[in-house]
C-alpha cells in the first residue's frame with residue numbers, strides 16, 4: 001500500500017504509533033498539573049517544595065504547565081499527527097468508496113462474511129425483477145451487470161459514513177483552532193492586539209461607569225469602546241441564609257447614548273459588541289442609600305449615608321441617622337435608625353435592609369427604605385474563537401455518531417439458472433456492526449417470494 | 451412516605467440483587483439469576499419513583515430543582531444509570547451472569563450514598579452558579595457515560611477471570627464456565643466503551659458550555675476538568691489501539707478497568723484528594 005520512497009518524517013507523523021504515544025503523553029503529563037497547584041507565586045512553591053525543587057519546577061514551567069512551551073508543543077505535535085495521518089488516509093478512503101461493487105467476480109461472493117444461497121422456481125428474468133423490486137422496496141438502489149452466465153445485482157448504503165472518523169479528527173483540529181483564535185496570550189504576544197481577545201475584570205460601584213477593564217494576565221487596561229454603568233446590585237437569600245441570586249442592573253452607553261439596560265446574573269451574562277460580562281463577585285460598602293418620602297407630599301429624598309452620621313433633610317425639616325447594625329460578614333441585614341422631625345422625642349426602630357418602614361410622627365407619616373451600597377465585580381471576556389469551539393464540539397458529536405453507529409453496507413445478488421429453477425446467491429458486507437447487518441440482510445432475503 | 455424511604459428500599463433491592471447475581475455466578479442456577487433480575491428491575495422502578503418524588507419535594511420546599519446537584523444525588527443517579535444500562539444490556543444480549551460484576555458496584559454506590567457521613571442527603575437550594583439547565587444536561591450525559599464505563603470495567607474483570615482459568619485446573623475453570631465466551635465478553639466490552647465514549651464526550655462538551663455561560667471560560671484546566679480529559683484520552687487510546695493496532699481480549703480488558711479507575715478518580719478522587727487545591731468542583 002505504502003509507496004516505496006516515503007519521507008521518514010511524513011511517515012512518522014502519519015503513524016498511529018505516534019498518535020498512541022502522544023495521547024498517552026498528554027494524558028500522563030496532564031496529571032502533573034492536578035497534583036501541583038497551578039499559577040501561584042514562586043514563594044509558594046519554595047515554601048511547599050524547597051528551593052531546589054521549586055527552581056526545577058520553574059525551569060520546567062510546571063507552575064503554569066498547561067501554557068508551558070512543552071505542553072503546547074505536545075499539543076502541536078498531536079495536531080500535526082492528526083492532520084498528516086488523516087490526510088494520508090483520506091485518498092485511500094475515497095478509493096474504497098469509488099470501488100465498483102459490480103467488479104466483483106461471482107465466485108468471490110461465496111467468500112463473503114455473509115452469503116446465502118436460495119433457489120426459486122421461476123425463470124431468471126422473473127427472479128431478477130423480484131430481487132430488484134425487493135431491494136428497491138427496502139431502500140436499496142441497485143445496479144446490474146451481466147457476469148459469466150448470470151446477472152449480478154449490487155447496491156450499497158452509507159458509503160459516506162466512512163468519513164465519520166475524519167469528521168471527528170477534523171473537529172478536534174477545529175476546536176484547537178478556536179482555542180488559539182480566542183486565546184488572549186496569542187492576541188497579546190503574536191497578534192500584538194490585546195483587544196482582539198482578552199479576559200479581564202472590572203469592579204464597578206453602583207451608579208458609576210467604566211469604559212475599560214483590567215486584563216487578567218498582563219494587568220493592562222483595555223478600553224472597551226463603550227461604557228457600562230452599574231445601576232444597582234442586589235443579593236437575594238434563601239430562608240436558610242444561602243445566597244439565591246446575585247444580580248447587577250447595568251446600562252450600556254455607546255456614543256453618548258444609553259443603548260440598553262439589563263440584568264446580569266450568574267449564568268446569565270450580557271454580550272455587547274462581542275464582549276461578554278459575567279457576574280462574578282461583589283464588594284459591600286459600609287454605606288447605605290436611604291430613600292425617604294413624606295406621605296401626601298410630593299418631595300422625596302435619596303441620599304447615601306454612613307453609620308453614626310446625622311443627615312438632615314431640610315425641605316421636610318427632618319433628621320435621621322444609623323445608630324446600630326446587624327451584619328453577616330460585610331453584608332448588613334438590619335439597621336437601627338433614629339428619626340426626628342424636631343417635634344417630641346426622636347423615633348428609633350430596626351428595619352431590614354431593602355424593606356420599607358413607615359414612621360409615624362406628629363408632622364405626618366414617612367416612608368423610609370435603606371439599601372446597602374455595593375460594587376459589582378464583573379468578569380469580562382472577548383473570545384472570538386468560541387463559535388469555532390462550539391461548532392467543533394457539535395461536529396465531534398455528529399462525527400462520533402457516524403463513526404460508531406453508522407456503517408457502509410453492500411449487498412449483492414448473483415442470479416443464475418440452476419438445475420431446479422433459478423439460483424440466487426446473496427452476499428453482503430458491512431464495515432461495522434457485522435452481526436446486526438447479517439441479521440437484517442437475512443430477514444430481507446426471507447421476504448423474497450419464491 | 452417520603453423519597454428517603456423509597457431510596458432505602460432501592461438500596462435493599464440492589465444489595466439483594468447483587469447477592470442473587472453472585473449466587474447465580476457461583477451456583478449457576480437460572481432461577482437465582484431470575485430473582486436477581488427481578489430485584490434489580492424493582493430497584494430501578496422504585497428508584498425512578500424516588501427520584502421523581504425528591505424532585506417534587508424540592509419544589510415543595512421552595513428550592514425546586516432536578517435532583518442532580520450534589521454528591522448524594524449524583525451517586526444515586528449513577529446507581530440508577532448503571533442499573534438501567536445493565537438491565538438493557540442483559541435484555542439485549544441475554545447474558546445474565548454479567549450482573550454479578552455490575553450490581554455489587556451499584557449496591558456499594560447506593561449504600562455509600564446512604565451511610566457515609568461525608569455525604570449529605572439533605573435537599574438544599576441551589577447556589578447561583580448551579581442554576582443552569584446546562585447543569586442538568588452535563589450531569590445526565592456524564593453519568594450515562596459513567597454507567598457504561600462501570601459496565602465495561604465489570605466486563606473487563608470478567609474477561610480477565612475467564613481468561614486466567616481457561617487453561618488451568620478443571621475446578622477453577624468450571625466456576626467460570628457460566629461466563630460467556632471470551633469473544634462475546636470482548637465484543638460487549640468494546641460496544642459499551644464506544645457508547646460510553648460518545649456520552650463522555652457530550653458530558654465534557656456540555657460542561658464546557660456551562661462553564662462558559664457561568665464565568666466566561668470554557669476550559670480552565672481545573673483538576674476536575676483535567677481529569678475528565680485524561681479519562682477521555684484513555685478511552686480514545688483504547689479505541690485506537692483496538693481499531694488500528696488490532697488489540698483484543700486481555701489488553702482491552704485491562705484498559706477497560708484502568709479507564710474505569712480514571713472515571714472513578716474524576717468523580718470521587720478529585721473531590722476527596724485534590725479538593726484542597728481548588729475550590730470548586732464538588733458537583
Ligand code: HEM
Nearest residue numbers: 014015016019078081082085165168400403404686693694
Ligand atoms: C484524542 C483524539 C482522537 C479522537 C477522539 C479520535 C477519534 C477517533 C474515532 C472515533 C475513530 C473511529 C474508529 C472507527 O469507528 O472506525 C478513530 C479512528 C482512527 N483514528 Fe483517531 N482520534 C483521535 C486522535 C487520533 C490521532 C492523533 C491520530 C493520528 C494518527 C488518529 C488516527 C486514527 C486512525 C488511523 C483511525 C482509524 C481509521 C480507520 O478506521 O481507518 N486518531 N479516531
